Amino acid sequence: MAENQTNDGTVAMTSWQLNGQEVENPTGMTIMEAAKEHGIEIPCFCYHPGLSIAGNCRICMVESNRSRKPVISCSEKIADGLEIETESELAVSSRNSVMEFQLINHPLDCPVCDKAGECTLQDHSYEHGPDRSRFVEDKNIRHTKELGPNISIWGNRCIVCTRCIRFCDEISGTSELCIVERGDRSVVDVFPEIPIDNQLAGNTVDICPVGALISHDFKYEARVWNMDRKDSVCGGCSRGCNVEVETLDGFVKRLMPRENLEVNDWWMCDEGRYGWRHLYADDRLSQATRDGTALADDSATAALEQLLSESGPVAFLIDPFLTCEEMHLVQGLAASRPGSSVGGWLPEDGIAANFPSGFKISAAKYPNRAGAEHIFGDQVFGNDATELQKALVSSDFNTVVAFCGGHLSSGPGESWAKALSSTPTSIIFSVKSGPWLEGASLVLPATAPIEKDGTWINEDGRLQRTRSCWNPGTEPFSVELVRLQTLQNALGIRGRSLSAAGIFRELAANNDSFAGHNHSDLGSPGLLLSERPAGIAMDGGSE
Amino acid sequence: MTFRKILTQHIAEDDCHTLSFYQRNGGYSQAQKSLKEDQPDDLIELVKAANLRGRGGAGFPTGVKWSFVPKSSDKPKYLVVNADESEPGTFKDRVIMEKNPHLLLEGILICCKAVNIQTAYIYIRGEFVFATQRLQQAIDEAYEAGILGNDCLGSGLSIDVTVHRGAGAYICGEETGMLTSLEGDRGQPKLKPPFPAIEGVFGCPTVVNNVETLANLPYILEIGAEAYCAIGPEKSPGPKLFCVSGHVENPGTFELPMGIPLRKLIDEHAGGVWKGRKLKAVIPGGSSAHVLTADECDVAMDIESLTAAGTMLGSAGIIVMDDSTCMVDALVNLMRFYHHESCGQCTPCREGTGWLEKIVHRIAHGDGRMEDLDLVLDVCDRMVGKTICALADAAAFPAQSFVTKFQDDFVAAIQNGGSPAWKKRHPSAVGGTASHG
Ligand SMILES: Cc1cc2nc3c(=O)[nH]c(=O)nc-3n(C[C@H](O)[C@H](O)[C@H](O)COP(=O)(O)O)c2cc1C
């Protein structure tokens, strides 16, 4: 496959010169990629590692001994004997020229531009641009208009890099975007009557190097440098796209995909991207109640202790939104109440989608089915919800603890509500309020996926670390991880509370599937459960 | 040896465009023989030996270009004939297509034989409605007569020719822009490499040749490489169509041997500068070529001589300007064209063409500043050689040479509050009031 693979399986290398130094890189690399390996970052606008090469912005021009004219390093490949200068007079003046051209018609409305602070044009301008303009003419005006339900184009800012167009052609395969007009009137548009409205559309805003594509959701919401960022994983489906959750003063403002070539490349779907709105939905449950009466947070934990310490065998109803760590705590609780059992329901399957680029959306609209199966066994989730409900009604459990975590799911449904209310003591952790909470003995607000700290296992069996969008200690209410450990402490099955990483260590020590793994070795691409981190003994505490 | 017209010999005759006329005058005999008897490689060698240079503008050796096409490829190969003819000042391919379309078709057959091609497209600019009709008539006749289609001229080869009309864009004359347009996309050039010979239209090996280039092939087969090389300078020989427009008494398309002196072309063939005026400037090779001053016009019209004179033969569109011409106004006109026609994908061309037009326009309209002259040259420097296709260079070359060679006109426009024509129309305008910067 790779053009640098030799017959004996080694990687063929090319020797070339970079700024006077002899260097080597795998054959077939572009100058830009290869230079980066030697610590030289050549600026780019139109280049994006996930898209085809357009070579139109010309900012990446460098001097080559093979060409009279400067060459573009995003497309030109390294070759034996090639000599490249990135800082020669020609290279520098070519770069400066492109910057001057990019800026002459640009409105420079950074103070009101959502991209400011993460704008490639700003960054390159600072480094390579002129400090004043020689352009005394009137600037061109291009259209500002809605392109679709979530996206608008601010044409004056567009640098015509065509990243967004290539995205729709190559990644989503929907081809809604195009350039209209020519020359310096060129601007991105949609075809008449066909808005950009595909499942991946939001990514075009991320990859727009400037503030030309604007997300309605984020418009004027925050200055990007003021936001806090957390590396999280989207819980919208079993793909588990890596995301960055950005918050301002304790409010989520935006989700952005985080590069993970094993899972989501550079992308995420719109359902996941805009899903955070559910955190602030009107039906979000924020108040603990005991038999319908509001409880303070501490008293809620106390009530939980009281109910469980008095209970006989408990039916734990889990859902695939819990992290592995939370599940491990549930398992500990179940083991401490003899006769207890753990089962669960799965929200109904959604629709899967496969895109030409290989990007996938899973039909399983929850993040951690695989984790539950590794912890509780393959049979933990019945595929027939009514079966489970019947079992619950006919059994002699007098206490049920249910987790109702899916912020996207509409709740467990009517039959479940009935089953729960027919059990003498029902304790429900729920993200949303809804009819299933009626008649419950104790209702506890639960955390939504991006609020959780822990690990999930995606549909490929990849163990991934997700971090809560909140800073430690600023959660609006106790997370399950804390609440369940406090409970375990009170019931005498645990001595002290641990972090998510500590709980995971316990899990890894007690469950062969997880043996050898730990949070700190997961890194950003995560690890397949079957590939343990290097240097860890395989018997890593299986007893 | 006296020069014999090959491309336009009969164009005064009423029915010169018909198949019967063409065949009566020996037409298709070269293709007939070649399709049956010649080996493709021998044809390529012949065209190389004849030093046939592309007539589209770049002057690339045609035989060499053909030899880049892979001999064995599991993909089909294509010939795309560049009939976009959109370089300002150029109207030569049109004459061939309107008056001698079968000559082009015969050239196409020979090229297809040499490169093993079965499908040819003629990409013709949309404005050429009459030429399109003539071409289509000729193609229909040729199919009817068994010259095109299956078993062309009894050779057993099958060659199809399709005319494809463009929508009228200069950039669709640039070869990769043309191929993109032919594929049905927005006409804009592609990154090279890969070159069309390796990966052209529909991702397949493609020969791109200009109409006039192909129209030379039957004659090369007829007289052989040596005799062909004897017509004009050896390195760029052959009969050539020169389009003369502008301030001459007798504008038109003239078929003459390569290397004809420019002055002779203007004075003897085009009837000299009109109205008894004096020559001021000549653009020798389509608007993208550097302009020549009257003093520089003692030059031979061939590729090497014009390159040595710091300009180019280009498309051989010769635009003659007399001494009443204001070079500022002329340049505004050219810059408006390039600004309008830039496809807009490369930053230096997209922004540079617009900027140049705005500056020159401002100078012509009385708001020029002395520093604008350096600015124009600097903007040009920042465009040349930094883009995907040569349109940016094509826009910069006239700007550079107009401003340097006719600086007086520009200085006068700056100092007098605009070009003479502008002043005449706006007598009360006060010049030199530019308060920018
Ligand atoms: C901006 C631009 C416009 C061009 N327009 C034409 C054209 O109208 N007709 C043409 O034959 N070649 C045109 N060319 C040249 C073609 O790219 C190409 O070199 C030529 O068609 C090759 O044919 P030839 O080798 O037979 O000359 C243009 C080139 C550029 C850069």
Ligand code: SF4
């Ligand atoms: S796109 Fe970038 S440079 Fe332009 S206004 Fe926005 S932040 Fe500023």
Ligand code: SF4
């Ligand atoms: S809208 Fe943004 S991504 Fe699209 S072409 Fe313009 S600058 Fe590039």
Ligand code: SF4
């Ligand atoms: S040089 Fe100009 S016309 Fe050519 S590809 Fe670039 S922008 Fe388009």
Ligand code: FES
């Ligand atoms: S990054 Fe290379 S041309 Fe745009």
